[in-house]
Amino acid sequence: MNFDEAEKRVKELHELLNRYGYEYYVLDQPSVPDSEYDRFMQELISLEEAFPELKTPYSPTQRIGGEVLEGFSKVEHSIPMQSLANAFNEGDLRDFDRRVRQSFEENVDVTYVCELKIDGLAVSLKYEKGKFVQGSTRGDGFIGEDITANLRTVKSIPLQLKEDITIEVRGEVFMPKKSFFALNKQREEMGEDLFANPRNAAAGSLRQLDPKIAAKRNLDIYLYAIGENEGKTLQTHSDGLDYLDSLGLKTNKERRLCKGIDEVMDYIAYWQEKRPDLPYEIDGIVIKVNRYDQQTRLGATAKSPRWAIAYKFPAEEVVTKLLEIELN
Numbered sequence: 001m002n003f004d005e006a007e008k009r010v011k012e013l014h015e016l017l018n019r020y021g022y023e024y025y026v027l028d029q030p031s032v033p034d035s036e037y038d039r040f041m042q043e044l045i046s047l048e049e050a051f052p053e054l055k056t057p058y059s060p061t062q063r064i065g066g067e068v069l070e071g072f073s074k075v076e077h078s079i080p081m082q083s084l085a086n087a088f089n090e091g092d093l094r095d096f097d098r099r100v101r102q103s104f105e106e107n108v109d110v111t112y113v114c115e116l117k118i119d120g121l122a123v124s125l126k127y128e129k130g131k132f133v134q135g136s137t138r139g140d141g142f143i144g145e146d147i148t149a150n151l152r153t154v155k156s157i158p159l160q161l162k163e164d165i166t167i168e169v170r171g172e173v174f175m176p177k178k179s180f181f182a183l184n185k186q187r188e189e190m191g192e193d194l195f196a197n198p199r200n201a202a203a204g205s206l207r208q209l210d211p212k213i214a215a216k217r218n219l220d221i222y223l224y225a226i227g228e229n230e231g232k233t234l235q236t237h238s239d240g241l242d243y244l245d246s247l248g249l250k251t252n253k254e255r256r257l258c259k260g261i262d263e264v265m266d267y268i269a270y271w272q273e274k275r276p277d278l279p280y281e282i283d284g285i286v287i288k289v290n291r292y293d294q295q296t297r298l299g300a301t302a303k304s305p306r307w308a309i310a311y312k313f314p315a316e317e318v319v320t321k322l323l324e325i326e327l328n
């Protein structure tokens with residue numbers, strides 16, 4: 001095979017492997033057996049060995065970096081990553097809804113987007129012309145740490161978007177419950193300290209200086225906000241999440257548009273009940289005003305947006321928590 005044929009085949013394999021990876025890790029609906037994916041990956045590795053100039057940082061073979069980092073450099077968030085104010089009961093939620101509605105002329109309808117509050121680590125992902133170029137932790141909301149090498153190992157984070165646009169997105173990296181229990185079982189057998197919960201396990205994994213360790217931790221992600229966006233102009237948060245889906249980014253499908261606070265209450269009651277059946281941990285529900293123009297009107301305090309609030313589930317009884325761990 002000459003260089004031109006190899007170049008053409010490498011491009012085909014990038015597209016195939018990115019598509020199969022997306023189906024498997026983002027949609028959870030693989031269209032081919034793992035053996036076919038592995039065969040194409042092996043073919044790409046061989047071609048990159050035979051033609052090194054065809055190996056690019058965006059190749060699916062390059063998810064797991066080589067070197068162990070000395071440390072993490074700092075990253076400034078051009079748009080601060082805000083934190084959420086908390087609500088602990090129905091009264092807090094109705095107060096929030098009243099404050100929102102009173103900020104507008106009488107009887108304007110406010111639609112909310114309700115999302116599961118993933119209990120993980122908030123991160124920012126930057127894509128330039130469709131390529132994943134930088135990932136960072138939230139840090140203090142203004143300055144975070146560059147953990148690009150570790151985030152590249154998260155299989156549900158695409159190295160290449162379906163559109164060649166420049167966009168910054170935010171989301172939560174988490175460790176599924178099953179992976180958490182398996183990791184702690186392994187650490188127990190090795191006489192190592194156990195992680196207290198999946199959130200700590202995810203945070204500890206992303207703090208590893210060696211990407212090969214992060215790569216073994218089965219981390220996953222749900223994106224839930226857009227920062228800088230040179231792509232499509234959007235009117236609502238719900239459209240924003242659908243846009244992220246269209247780019248090949250992973251969003252949580254349990255989100256729901258709620259017309260008014262009573263529907264929000266129904267959604268919360270449903271998930272308070274169904275929460276133990278989820279394959280990942282959530283610590284509450286995030287409620288956001290859907291229309292971006294209404295979000296802008298509401299603005300933010302020094303720390304948190306006035307157009308969103310986190311309803312926190314009451315801390316579970318330790319007994320049920322331990323039982324849950326045993327039963328899973």
Ligand SMILES: NC(=O)c1cnc(OC2CCCC2)nc1N
Nearest residue numbers: 115116117118172224225286308
């Ligand atoms: N842990 C979560 O699942 C989560 C956290 N934060 C947000 O939204 C913040 C981001 C921008 C202002 C509100 N949404 C979420 N789903």
